[in-house]
Amino acid sequence: MxxxxxxxxxALESMRRFRVMFGLxxxxxxxxxxxxxxxxxxxxxxxxxxxxxGMSIAPREAVGISLASVGGTALFGAVPRLIHGEVELRxxxxxxxxxxxxxxxxxxxxxxxxxxxxxLMFAVLMxxxxxxxxxxxxxxxxxxxxxxxxxSMERDRSACQRDEDGTLRLTSRCARxxxxxxxxxxxxxxxxxxxxxxxxxxxxxxxxxxxxHRAVGTSLFVIVLVSVSGxxxxxLSGNELSISxxxxxxxxxxxxxxxxxxxxxxxxxxxxxxxFSIAVxxxxxxxxxxxxxx
Numbered sequence: 001m002x003x004x005x006x007x008x009x010x011a012l013e014s015m016r017r018f019r020v021m022f023g024l025x026x027x028x029x030x031x032x033x034x035x036x037x038x039x040x041x042x043x044x045x046x047x048x049x050x051x052x053x054g055m056s057i058a059p060r061e062a063v064g065i066s067l068a069s070v071g072g073t074a075l076f077g078a079v080p081r082l083i084h085g086e087v088e089l090r091x092x093x094x095x096x097x098x099x100x101x102x103x104x105x106x107x108x109x110x111x112x113x114x115x116x117x118x119x120l121m122f123a124v125l126m127x128x129x130x131x132x133x134x135x136x137x138x139x140x141x142x143x144x145x146x147x148x149x150x151x152s153m154e155r156d157r158s159a160c161q162r163d164e165d166g167t168l169r170l171t172s173r174c175a176r177x178x179x180x181x182x183x184x185x186x187x188x189x190x191x192x193x194x195x196x197x198x199x200x201x202x203x204x205x206x207x208x209x210x211x212x213h214r215a216v217g218t219s220l221f222v223i224v225l226v227s228v229s230g231x232x233x234x235x236l237s238g239n240e241l242s243i244s245x246x247x248x249x250x251x252x253x254x255x256x257x258x259x260x261x262x263x264x265x266x267x268x269x270x271x272x273x274x275x276f277s278i279a280v281x282x283x284x285x286x287x288x289x290x291x292x293x294x
Contacts, residue, residue: 096226
């Protein structure tokens, strides 16, 4: 009789834990989706810490879950933007192809790095990205998406150029630059379990002069393709992936994506960049504190 009572109590406790984990997965997925809908990136930045510290999932498994859920959520947001012409396909495809080649390299590197070091590197990278995005809010030409002309002596020679109507001049030099940044994005995606949006959006804004709202849509498109490559590489490397947790995260992500998209349309470019930067700094600080304490 006593054994039966213990079994019943254990079953109840298991059900409670399941409900809590179920709710957390939906809630955290909603946060990730909101970040993606609002900024076109940052979903993976939030997903990994939430999975590791909020749901006690091992960092390496969190990488795979993050990639799968962020990719699925990004697809939900990318399709309507693609239909409405808010995705710069030529630039996005260039980024995505390069990123898909870089993702397997990142997955391999992640297996060589200790988990604590991986989280610390992740946090430092976030701080660098946040600083660059905040600094560029003071440059009107970057926010508007129109680079200086080729004739300007003051133009940023590290960036691609655009015509006055915002059309990108995809020269061979510009293509090489975008491919290089795309490769880096793919490596980071495989290494840290991010879709790469927190790098893609700044890169599109800083290097190609794309207007940030358009960069959000293009970033979501790129994230879908890079995430597919990242998940495949993660599984081929023999790492675990909880399908149920990834599905719950993605389900919550759909609601968050919808809400984030509505809020994003009400914010101007500079404001959106600052919101993105502040959010990334907060998460980076949290990860640094938790990593050093642990």
